[in-house]
Amino acid sequence: MCGKGGKVYITEDMLRAIVVEQSKKGPTGRNQVEQLEFCEVQKLDLGSRHISRIERLWEFTSLTTLHLNNNNIQKMEGLSRLTTLKCLNLSFNNIVKIEGLESLKKLEELNLSDNRITVLENMDSLEKLVSFNMANNVLKNLRQVCCLKKLKNLFTLNFCGNPLSEEENYKLFIIAFFPNVKYLDYRYVNSEIKKQASVKFNIELEKLSQEDLEREKKTEALKAQQAELQTHVDAFVESLNGSxxxxxxxxxxxxxxxxxxxxxxxxxxxxxxxxxxxxxxxxxxxxxxxxxxxxxxxxxxxxxxxxxxxxxxxxxxxxxxxxxxxxxxxxxxxxxxxxxxxxxxxxxxxxxxxxxxxxxxxxxxxxxxxxxxxxxxxxxxxxxxxxxxxxxxxxxxxxxxxxxxxxxxxxxxxxxxxxxxxxxxxxxxxxxxxxxxxxxxxxxxxxxxxxxxxxxxxxxxxxxxxxxxxxxxxxxxxxxxxxxxxxxxxxxxxxxxxxxxxxxxxx
Structure with missing residues (x-):
């Protein structure tokens, strides 16, 4: 369905046609394809269709791969029910803010390249993320990349084309603070450059490590305190251990x-x-x-x-x-x-x-x-x-x-x-x-x-x-x-x- 300005909106008929079309290319026969339910679809390609808004995808409860690249999408929305998603491609859109990913805890690959994003945020729940592509956005502050350190499984990173990639020692900084990364900006990270990065940012790494340790101690102490208080509540004697x-x-x-x-x-x-x-x-x-x-x-x-x-x-x-x-x-x-x-x-x-x-x-x-x-x-x-x-x-x-x-x-x-x-x-x-x-x-x-x-x-x-x-x-x-x-x-x-x-x- 096309609206003013050539915008395309996702309809049920469009989704049905795309599911049938894409399934024909696979091993499934036509008669089976036409009966395929949305909840059974695992891969969906909605790329290059001038789509302006993410919607009507809630029935795709088994979806593992979703391509929405090369569209006119401005806002990340309508994804919260796709909890089985492992690969999400939103490259080449007009997105300005990272959001709506809280429930996608199984996500392993995220491609947000070629958008207009200025801040890395709202990604703490993506603990299984392995590959993150943010090429050609508007990230300016190199230090904000450190917020991704919580994501321990990151294997591939891409920030080329962002203003921050022009900063001095950009690559050494990323490699130093993300020692598990094997590929940065499409290039393999070898042991020699890892060593250079470690030497270059040794003092900052130690400081950051100490801060992480202190933060972890505070978190554990808070959890222990909350657990103790919950025990008091469960025992019906909260606020009786004193005056x-x-x-x-x-x-x-x-x-x-x-x-x-x-x-x-x-x-x-x-x-x-x-x-x-x-x-x-x-x-x-x-x-x-x-x-x-x-x-x-x-x-x-x-x-x-x-x-x-x-x-x-x-x-x-x-x-x-x-x-x-x-x-x-x-x-x-x-x-x-x-x-x-x-x-x-x-x-x-x-x-x-x-x-x-x-x-x-x-x-x-x-x-x-x-x-x-x-x-x-x-x-x-x-x-x-x-x-x-x-x-x-x-x-x-x-x-x-x-x-x-x-x-x-x-x-x-x-x-x-x-x-x-x-x-x-x-x-x-x-x-x-x-x-x-x-x-x-x-x-x-x-x-x-x-x-x-x-x-x-x-x-x-x-x-x-x-x-x-x-x-x-x-x-x-x-x-x-x-x-x-x-x-x-x-x-x-x-x-x-x-x-x-x-x-x-x-x-």
Whole structure:
């Protein structure tokens, strides 16, 4: 379909015609070609057709090679579903930006030569890339080529015709920073030029190597930290390995900051924080231990599940193998027997297979129920421990509040007599001039603190029970799906043999 300015748009009819045309050139016959589905096509050549936009290619889910060279394409798009693509040729177009390649993780060859690209970007996911052709583009900064160092499999590079290729020591730079490259700008990279490059950029290579090492260490440290935090979340005890809960209780309490100017209050707050933190850490450590115990039970379940399933499958395979052998012998001797006898044998096979499957269902159901009981007991024990510790936290808050009331009452009297409060600032003294207000604020803060503790307790217990329920439900649903597939397979298998028997005795 041609639009204004001679632009060509990809249509289904065009694709169908091209698939048929290109397949005729191969070993496939015409009748087969005309029935070929887009999802079966592995190679597609759309080069030199004045195409202005990449579209309508989502059905080519088996495509490994795609040529779109010598067209009028300006934007890299419409490629995200071509996840099997290994070779992509977009040379001789009007592309200005590298994009849309994130899902092409199997790509090995990429040709973007003779376009108008100015920046190397959006290529981190192309870890399998072996050949990259960027000849005759508008790359100016030689240093930006280093962003490709993450692609460890690069074997062939081409940057000739770019402004950066005119820089001094261009080839030595590329060869030094990409020691695995064998071909640069269509020329073989020999050991002698590799040695020259290494000597020329030795200091920069060492610096870059050190930077890579530091970056790798930071990445590994971040991964380890994220993994540890995820373990805390999975154990339902995140942010309990310190004073986080205590600080959360007081973060929106501006009055508390002023009250801490009173030495007695500061001392009480310090003691409260210390004891509260100890309880939280105790719960945190208990949670991690319980998490490991739960995980061990789950792992044990999956191990038993695999062994039990493998045992039944082995028996099913043996039965099918024996019947297949029996059926082959039957073909040789069918004239001397009746179909009824062999239909009985097929019925026996079906009965044995179903018996094995029902046995497996029963065993797995029992295993899931046992796991449910064990995990319920574990979650129950953990919840009881959590409730006890959170109850102690509330007791600490009650005692702290009680002592605070006494200290505040005493301080109010001192302020009213202007005695023993010389070290307090005027704005703090002002707080103690209105007894009703300050005591009301204390009560409100106390209620908020208790609410925060209760919310954290409820959150922990609710999440723990929800995790167990989700896991058991998922296991049950997965088993139902497995059972349906097996029963369908048995039915298909028996129907097949029944049909073959019918054909055999109908001759």
């Amino acid at each position: 986080f809960l205590f600080e959360h209780m007081f973060k929106d309490d501006p009055l508390e900051n002023k009250l801490q100017s009173v030495p007695e209050i500061a001392a009480q707050l310090f003691t409260f924080k210390q004891k509260m933190t100890e309880l939280c850490v105790q719960l945190f450590e208990t949670g991690l231990v319980e998490h490991r115990r739960r995980q061990a039970e789950v792992n044990s379940f999956f191990t038993s599940h695999s062994l039990t399933t493998a045992d039944i499958m082995q028996k099913e395979t043996k039965l099918l193998g024996e019947f297949e052998k029996y059926f082959k012998e039957l073909k040789k001797e069918s004239a001397a027997t009746s179909q009824t006898d062999h239909t009985d044998e097929l019925t026996k096979l079906q009965k044995h297979l179903l018996t094995l499957e029902f046995k497996l269902i029963s065993q797995i159901e029992m295993m899931i129920k046992k796991l449910d009981v064990v995990l319920s007991e574990m979650i129950g024990t953990f919840s009881e421990t959590a409730q006890e510790i959170f109850a102690q936290c509330r007791e600490l808050e009650d005692k702290y509040h009680e002592k605070m009331q006494g200290i505040v009452t005493s301080t109010i009297e001192k302020v009213s007599r202007h005695h023993g409060v010389e070290d307090l600032s005027d704005d703090v003294k002002m707080v103690f001039l209105d007894k009703e207000t300050v005591m009301g604020a204390l009560t409100t803060a106390h209620e908020n603190h208790l609410l925060i503790i209760r919310d954290r307790e409820n959150q922990m217990i609710t999440r723990a029970n929800a995790w167990k329920s989700r896991l058991i439900k998922k296991l049950q649903e997965k088993e139902i799906q497995r059972n349906r597939k097996v029963l369908s397979h048995i039915t298909t298998c028996v129907d097949h043999y029944d049909e073959e028997l019918h054909k055999l005795f109908s001759r």
